[in-house]
Amino acid sequence: MSLKVYNSLSRKKEDFKSITEGHVGMYVCGPTVSGESHLGHARPYVTFDVIHRYLIYLNYKVRYVRNITDAGHFEEEGREAEDKIAKKALLERLEPMELVQKYTNLFHWAMNEFNTIPPSIEPTATGHIVEQIVMIEKIIKAGYAYEANGSVYFDVEKYNTDFSQIGMPYGILSGRNLEDQLDTTRELDNQEEKRNKADFALWKNAPPEHIMRWPSPWGEGFPGWHIECSAMSNKYLGEQFDIHGGGMDLQFPHHECEIAQSAVCNHKTMAKYWIHNNMITINGRKMGKSYNNVIKLSEMFTGEHPLLEQAYHPMTIRFFILQSHYRSTLDFGNEALKGSEKAMKRLWEAYQVLLKLDENQDTQAVVLEGEENIDAKVNTLLAEFDEFMNDDFNTAKVLASMFELVPIINGIQDKHIPLNVLKTETLSLLKHKLKVYIEDIFGLKQEKQGGDKLESVLKLLISLRKEAKSKKDFVTSDKIRNELTNLGVLLKDDKSGETTYTIQ
RNA sequence: GGUUCUGUGGCCGAGUGGCUAGGCUGAGCUCUGCAAAAGCUCCUACAGCGGUUCGAAUCCGCUCGGAACCUCCA
Numbered sequence: 001m002s003l004k005v006y007n008s009l010s011r012k013k014e015d016f017k018s019i020t021e022g023h024v025g026m027y028v029c030g031p032t033v034s035g036e037s038h039l040g041h042a043r044p045y046v047t048f049d050v051i052h053r054y055l056i057y058l059n060y061k062v063r064y065v066r067n068i069t070d071a072g073h074f075e076e077e078g079r080e081a082e083d084k085i086a087k088k089a090l091l092e093r094l095e096p097m098e099l100v101q102k103y104t105n106l107f108h109w110a111m112n113e114f115n116t117i118p119p120s121i122e123p124t125a126t127g128h129i130v131e132q133i134v135m136i137e138k139i140i141k142a143g144y145a146y147e148a149n150g151s152v153y154f155d156v157e158k159y160n161t162d163f164s165q166i167g168m169p170y171g172i173l174s175g176r177n178l179e180d181q182l183d184t185t186r187e188l189d190n191q192e193e194k195r196n197k198a199d200f201a202l203w204k205n206a207p208p209e210h211i212m213r214w215p216s217p218w219g220e221g222f223p224g225w226h227i228e229c230s231a232m233s234n235k236y237l238g239e240q241f242d243i244h245g246g247g248m249d250l251q252f253p254h255h256e257c258e259i260a261q262s263a264v265c266n267h268k269t270m271a272k273y274w275i276h277n278n279m280i281t282i283n284g285r286k287m288g289k290s291y292n293n294v295i296k297l298s299e300m301f302t303g304e305h306p307l308l309e310q311a312y313h314p315m316t317i318r319f320f321i322l323q324s325h326y327r328s329t330l331d332f333g334n335e336a337l338k339g340s341e342k343a344m345k346r347l348w349e350a351y352q353v354l355l356k357l358d359e360n361q362d363t364q365a366v367v368l369e370g371e372e373n374i375d376a377k378v379n380t381l382l383a384e385f386d387e388f389m390n391d392d393f394n395t396a397k398v399l400a401s402m403f404e405l406v407p408i409i410n411g412i413q414d415k416h417i418p419l420n421v422l423k424t425e426t427l428s429l430l431k432h433k434l435k436v437y438i439e440d441i442f443g444l445k446q447e448k449q450g451g452d453k454l455e456s457v458l459k460l461l462i463s464l465r466k467e468a469k470s471k472k473d474f475v476t477s478d479k480i481r482n483e484l485t486n487l488g489v490l491l492k493d494d495k496s497g498e499t500t501y502t503i504q
Numbered sequence: 505g506g507u508u509c510u511g512u513g514g515c516c517g518a519g520u521g522g523c524u525a526g527g528c529u530g531a532g533c534u535c536u537g538c539a540a541a542a543g544c545u546c547c548u549a550c551a552g553c554g555g556u557u558c559g560a561a562u563c564c565g566c567u568c569g570g571a572a573c574c575u576c577c578a
Contacts, residue, residue: 029578037578044578072576174573176507225576247578252507254577277578278509284570288577323527324517329510329571336516339528346527349541396518400526410542414535417543474537481539492541500541 003058005243006327006392008251008274009173013392018242019272024060025241026052027233027271029250030122032069033103037110038294039317039332040280040287046318046443047277047326047393048245049116053441054389064119065236067229068107070100071125071212071222096212100126110297113314115443121236125228129214132223132231135265136202144264148193150205150219156198159260168263170198173274174252200257202227226257233270234262244271248278249286280321282307282332295332309334312341315444319344322395322442343403348446349502350406351434353413357427374408374421381405382433389441398437405430414495458489462499465491 003016018024028048031037048066055062111118125132136152139145145154160170160178171177178198201224206213213220233241239262246255255274262270279286282293295305303311320340324330381401388397409430411417422430438444461480468476481491488504 031578032576034576041578047578171507174507176574180506180574248509249573249577252573253575279572279578281571286572286577290576320516328517331516333515335514335528339516341528343527394518397525400518403526407543414542469537472537478538485540490540493536493539494541495535502541 003390004392005273005275007272008276009269011175014273016273018060019240022059022061024055024062024243025237026055026062026064026243026245027229027237027241028064028066028119028244029229029246029254030066030068031103031107032072033100033107034072035289036103036296036298037107038287038296039282039300040294042110042114042297042317043280043321043326043330044245044247044277045111045116046114046321048275049114049443050322050395050441051243051245051275051393052117053443054393057436057441063121063237064117065121065123065233066119067232068100068104068122068124069225069228070097070104071129071228072225097126106298110314113297113301114318115314115445117443123232123236125223125232126212128228128232128235129223131235132227133203133216135227135231135234135261136223137217139202139261139264142264144260145202146195147218150221151193151201152203152218153194153199154202154257154260155195156200156260157196159264163260163263166267168259168269170260171252171256172269173256173259176252200224200226200253202261226254227261229254230258230261230265230270233258234266239266239270240268241271243273243275245275245277248276251276277326278329280330280332284331287332307334310338312337315446316341316344318442318444323399325392325394325396327392344444345502346406347399347402347438348444350409351438354409354431354434357409357412357419357431371417371421374417375423375426378405378408378422378426378430382429385433385437395442398442402434402437405434458484458501462491462501466497466499 004013005016006012007014026048028044031041045066048064052062052064108118136145139154140147140152143155144159145152147153156170156178163169169177203216203218203223204221205219206221210222212222214222233244244255244258251274259269262268281287282295285291285293287294295307299305299308300312300317301314303309316337317340320337321330323340323343381404384401385398388394388401391397408417412419412422419427461484465477465480468474468480484491484501490502490504491499492501493499
């Protein structure tokens with residue numbers, strides 16, 4: 001079975017076939033670095049990280065481009081009120097590139113915490129002003145943009161009229177028609193420069209106080225938001241590439257505008273497959289600045305936020321995201337996150353147990369009735385991993401299958417189930433497939449905490465406790481265990497008399 | 505108002521015409537010196553009302569509720 005992806009453009013699941021065999025070009029809209037990333041931002045970058053990893057698993061050579069939007073009009077978070085005071089003292093304000101750097105660094109830090117593979121190219125809007133200007137000139141020349149007072153606007157109506165004839169009307173992606181929009185678009189500032197309410201800016205004239213500005217054929221100004229993605233994707237991935245991704249909230253107008261701009265320049269839809277992730281919600285509502293309900297990633301990791309009952313590890317959040325399908329909304333909640341934390345732990349521990357199972361150990365054990373089909377069951381579950389991922393990256397189903405394997409693994413460890421119910425090939429396939437899926441595709445990891453020294457110290461304590469236990473000195477043995485528990489080290493006695501530990 | 509999506513058990517969340525999703529929580533049991541962990545078993549579902557069908561959580565209609573987009577947004 002081959003990979004199927006849901007294409008927002010056709011609103012159908014389609015067979016994935018890359019434009020160039022063996023290669024995939026993928027562009028994902030990156031963050032606007034005018035503020036710190038919040039939980040909502042984790043969704044697309046984890047989702048597309050998994051897609052990226054899965055494509056690699058399928059042996060594609062992937063060029064993954066994710067931009068940094070660092071141009072436009074920026075206000076630092078929470079600075080708006082201050083701004084009036086600081087207006088005359090420019091030096092007191094953060095230099096725009098300083099601000100951009102600060103939040104870019106924070107973004108990279110968070111992405112690293114999430115164990116995402118960095119994109120192949122991470123272009124910035126400010127680094128591609130020239131490309132954007134060239135593209136705007138091309139659009140003007142083609143007759144689909146006009147200048148007004150040093151700003152340049154895209155002529156949506158003309159585009160729609162002409163490109164509808166070749167099956168690419170404005171609104172093709174979001175499924176809306178232009179007439180509706182003309183009636184419903186809200187009144188905004190500076191609309192008088194536009195010929196039409198639906199037109200959008202390609203270049204904005206910079207008012208004197210605007211700090212970020214670049215010279216252009218139309219005077220000093222800054223690029224519009226949409227043009228950067230068209231310019232940069234075109235530069236690094238060509239006129240048409242395989243996947244364009246981003247949050248569903250970018251579908252309109254951002255991606256719609258991208259399509260229009262690129263279509264004027266290249267006469268084709270820029271991307272073959274459009275993949276959109278759904279939103280993370282909080283109390284059923286999209287997490288977003290304008291709703292005032294954001295929890296920043298740094299707050300998630302430390303637990304310092306009124307809505308958080310505790311800190312959540314980046315891997316817990318990653319797991320949480322993987323437990324749902326990327327096209328469904330995912331509702332934040334402490335209970336849900338705690339559930340993910342436990343589940344992740346359970347899965348990981350079973351995985352560790354599995355890795356230690358020795359395929360050469362006793363083959364004499366008697367396989368009981370009802371156990372002879374376990375081997376087949378394991379093979380079926382493992383085969384389904386690929387099947388589920390191929391069905392539009394259904395990570396939730398893969399995880400469910402993994403959890404069906406967990407009791408089998410633990411059962412073998414506890415010796416309820418003899419190891420030899422699994423064929424040698426099955427066991428090694430199980431190990432291999434879980435490693436590939438858990439670590440390589442899902443990108444889950446768990447740092448070895450404490451290091452070697454702590455490990456030897458704990459081993460010592462464990463052996464002392466074992467000694468005490470053998471003398472039935474439960475006061476001492478319980479003291480060791482309880483004190484360690486207080487320190488966040490949990491001891492577990494397994495069936496064979498061995499004791500293992502986990503650090504919280 | 506327009507466009508689109510959605511409503512699953514205490515919580516999160518798969519599924520989408522017939523087959524146990526899964527995780528977390530809760531209850532019981534087994535194991536254990538006691539715990540923890542693990543294993544086993546169980547409970548609580550498909551918003552409501554109609555229709556199509558041999559059969560619907562799944563398709564259709566209506567009602568009610570929720571959301572996203574139409575402004576910056578992941």
